[in-house]
Amino acid sequence: MSRYANRAARLCTHLAGQQLDAFIVTSPTHLRYLTGFTGSNGLGVVTRRDTYFLTDPRYRGQAAKQVRSARRIFTHRPLLEAMEENRCLSYCRRIGFESHVLTYQQYRVLRKAFPRKLFIPTSGVVEKLLLVKDSAELEAMRAAMRITDSVYTEVIGLLRPGMREHDVAAEISYRQRRLGAEGDAFDPIVASGERGSLPHARASEKVIRKGDLVTLDFGCTVAGYHSDLTRTVAIGHATRRAREIHRLVLMAQEAALAAARAGIRASELDAVARRVITDGGYGPAFSHSLGHGLGLHIHERPRVSALSTDTLIAGSVITVEPGIYIAGWGGVRIEDDILLTQTGSTVLTAAPKDLMVL
Amino acid sequence: MSRYANRAARLCTHLAGQQLDAFIVTSPTHLRYLTGFTGSNGLGVVTRRDTYFLTDPRYRGQAAKQVRSARRIFTHRPLLEAMEENRCLSYCRRIGFESHVLTYQQYRVLRKAFPRKLFIPTSGVVEKLLLVKDSAELEAMRAAMRITDSVYTEVIGLLRPGMREHDVAAEISYRQRRLGAEGDAFDPIVASGERGSLPHARASEKVIRKGDLVTLDFGCTVAGYHSDLTRTVAIGHATRRAREIHRLVLMAQEAALAAARAGIRASELDAVARRVITDGGYGPAFSHSLGHGLGLHIHERPRVSALSTDTLIAGSVITVEPGIYIAGWGGVRIEDDILLTQTGSTVLTAAPKDLMVL
Numbered sequence: 180m181s182r183y184a185n186r187a188a189r190l191c192t193h194l195a196g197q198q199l200d201a202f203i204v205t206s207p208t209h210l211r212y213l214t215g216f217t218g219s220n221g222l223g224v225v226t227r228r229d230t231y232f233l234t235d236p237r238y239r240g241q242a243a244k245q246v247r248s249a250r251r252i253f254t255h256r257p258l259l260e261a262m263e264e265n266r267c268l269s270y271c272r273r274i275g276f277e278s279h280v281l282t283y284q285q286y287r288v289l290r291k292a293f294p295r296k297l298f299i300p301t302s303g304v305v306e307k308l309l310l311v312k313d314s315a316e317l318e319a320m321r322a323a324m325r326i327t328d329s330v331y332t333e334v335i336g337l338l339r340p341g342m343r344e345h346d347v348a349a350e351i352s353y354r355q356r357r358l359g360a361e362g363d364a365f366d367p368i369v370a371s372g373e374r375g376s377l378p379h380a381r382a383s384e385k386v387i388r389k390g391d392l393v394t395l396d397f398g399c400t401v402a403g404y405h406s407d408l409t410r411t412v413a414i415g416h417a418t419r420r421a422r423e424i425h426r427l428v429l430m431a432q433e434a435a436l437a438a439a440r441a442g443i444r445a446s447e448l449d450a451v452a453r454r455v456i457t458d459g460g461y462g463p464a465f466s467h468s469l470g471h472g473l474g475l476h477i478h479e480r481p482r483v484s485a486l487s488t489d490t491l492i493a494g495s496v497i498t499v500e501p502g503i504y505i506a507g508w509g510g511v512r513i514e515d516d517i518l519l520t521q522t523g524s525t526v527l528t529a530a531p532k533d534l535m536v537l
Numbered sequence: 538m539s540r541y542a543n544r545a546a547r548l549c550t551h552l553a554g555q556q557l558d559a560f561i562v563t564s565p566t567h568l569r570y571l572t573g574f575t576g577s578n579g580l581g582v583v584t585r586r587d588t589y590f591l592t593d594p595r596y597r598g599q600a601a602k603q604v605r606s607a608r609r610i611f612t613h614r615p616l617l618e619a620m621e622e623n624r625c626l627s628y629c630r631r632i633g634f635e636s637h638v639l640t641y642q643q644y645r646v647l648r649k650a651f652p653r654k655l656f657i658p659t660s661g662v663v664e665k666l667l668l669v670k671d672s673a674e675l676e677a678m679r680a681a682m683r684i685t686d687s688v689y690t691e692v693i694g695l696l697r698p699g700m701r702e703h704d705v706a707a708e709i710s711y712r713q714r715r716l717g718a719e720g721d722a723f724d725p726i727v728a729s730g731e732r733g734s735l736p737h738a739r740a741s742e743k744v745i746r747k748g749d750l751v752t753l754d755f756g757c758t759v760a761g762y763h764s765d766l767t768r769t770v771a772i773g774h775a776t777r778r779a780r781e782i783h784r785l786v787l788m789a790q791e792a793a794l795a796a797a798r799a800g801i802r803a804s805e806l807d808a809v810a811r812r813v814i815t816d817g818g819y820g821p822a823f824s825h826s827l828g829h830g831l832g833l834h835i836h837e838r839p840r841v842s843a844l845s846t847d848t849l850i851a852g853s854v855i856t857v858e859p860g861i862y863i864a865g866w867g868g869v870r871i872e873d874d875i876l877l878t879q880t881g882s883t884v885l886t887a888a889p890k891d892l893m894v895l
Contacts, residue, residue: 281640284636300641349714350711352714353707353710
């Protein structure tokens with residue numbers, strides 16, 4: 180069975196458990212996962228008998244190449260309406276849809292086109308399938324992470340006082356593409372000096388100065404899959420305080436990496452890192468979650484936070500990224516991506532972690 | 538009155554005409570237009586008395602700077618629910634929402650939080666305000682277009698046989714950022730040789746060869762506003778056919794530029810360009826619309842196509858981008874951005890248009 184047919188079959192098993200006869204996929208990311216299609220206008224319908232894929236005729240060539248395990252339908256009509264004339268939902272009564280993706284307007288179109296069907300709002304159905312990565316997914320993620328690791332090495336080679344944060348971000352984007360990335364995983368974060376105290380600072384016009392700590396947080400995508408890496412480096416020299424805080428964040432991160440394995444609760448993993456930082460006297464300064472699931476989405480399940488109810492399972496990829504943020508001073512964050520296994524975890528990112536003084 | 542207060546007032550006038558007491562803004566782009574907020578989690582409520590802006594406490598500092606003309610509300614709760622405890626909808630009965638943006642799940646949250654209110658699905662309300670650009674908007678668009686024009690000049694200076702399309706796209710993104718763009722307007726299109734026959738080809742691994750025509754279609758954003766430019770150049774030499782087709786596309790484009798003014802129907806403007814290409818014998822090879830509105834969205838109103846029912850008005854910015862696409866051979870497209878005026882139009886992009894042989 181092909182990779183995509185296998186995924187649709189897993190979805191079907193799930194549908195049976197929820198008494199659903201069919202499932203409508205409108206998220207482009209989830210459609211890519213289930214059919215391989217990467218275009219902008221597509222719709223998937225998974226029933227217990229068949230998988231249908233609908234798009235418009237612009238994508239005839241692309242769909243013929245990408246979508247092999249579904250019945251392909253080309254139509255000039257709005258795709259949700261076209262399901263009707265193509266009888267995609269024959270014999271189906273209870274039909275699940277992605278209620279956190281479908282707009283109200285699209286929902287009205289559905290109701291009008293199929294007045295006798297029962298549409299059941301769902302959320303998190305395909306997201307559940309994404310929890311465990313198969314070998315093709317891991318291959319794409321490893322490729323993305325290799326690019327990000329290499330670009331980190333290149334960029335610390337050219338970081339120097341006088342550069343604007345924006346220019347560093349431009350170098351990161353450029354170099355990731357040159358090494359084969361489809362694009363950035365998100366707008367690169369380059370936060371220097373006091374701006375380091377903002378965990379999600381985008382790159383700004385600020386000029387990087389001698390004595391600044393600089394947090395670089397970036398990633399790329401390969402075949403839709405994300406990498407996500409953070410390192411904090413020092414420019415010119417590092418104060419004793421900077422060294423202490425960096426060491427504490429690194430200890431917290433290493434403690435979490437050592438504890439990560441299938442079977443541990445995500446909230447407990449968060450606590451492992453948080454304990455180290457709290458014991459070091461900086462508890463409140465670690466103001467966000469330990470990490471997040473990573474894959475086709477930059478943020479996906481499992482949740483890796485103090486409030487998470489998820490238990491980690493083998494085959495998930497998560498980030499581990501503790502940080503300390505001090506308003507008016509700056510911040511330090513260190514992030515790796517790891518694959519969870521039965522007995523522990525494999526760290527997928529490889530950039531060096533000791534505090535570099537550039 | 539500030540720019541944002543003025544926009545909210547225009548929206549209010551519109552609400553009165555539709556017997557709406559309030560309007561809920563969930564599109565991040567429209568929220569930026571109405572309040573100035575650029576963060577990721579925000580909600581706007583425009584009533585006949587007040588404008589409210591809701592976000593979470595992470596954005597306290599940013600909102601204080603960006604959002605001056607609305608009542609700011611910070612809450613840890615989901616924003617749609619928080620409207621209730623903050624009494625944003627008191628005295629309002631008929632409440633419009635953006636039905637093409639709000640998800641089904643969000644709609645259910647609204648219904649549950651406000652069981653006695655009437656929620657009226659709308660679409661295209663804020664989009665209508667966007668039709669006429671004010672001076673601040675035009676300034677941002679002109680800045681984006683200047684960057685794109687400059688990068689075009691830089692990039693044709695380094696285009697040569699042996700480069701991959703991907704590498705050219707990476708140069709474009711990099712150079713736009715370096716000149717001050719927030720980012721790309723969309724993934725740059727670099728389509729060489731036979732790939733030029735695909736109007737929306739993204740850049741690929743293909744190597745650019747001597748004799749290829751190369752279509753470059755790219756833009757950037759400044760303060761959220763887009764530029765969008767296309768030129769087709771020849772590598773090494775241009776065949777007679779390439780020159781003829783380029784000349785025909787350019788004639789069609791110039792004819793449309795000369796005809797563009799407030800008061801003309803968009804379908805008629807499309808016809809002006811299409812007639813030139815049809816008379817030249819390539820009618821069916823111009824397989825898309827003449828252009829589209831441009832601003833905070835890369836595609837917005839007015840529609841500029843054969844099927845459009847819009848009449849062009851002064852103050853709109855549109856693209857004018859005829860093309861000829863021949864499977865197995867390649868394609869040519871030429872695109873400028875123009876501002877419509879009462880008596881004609883102002884061409885905002887300035888890159889040279891004669892066929893360059895590089």
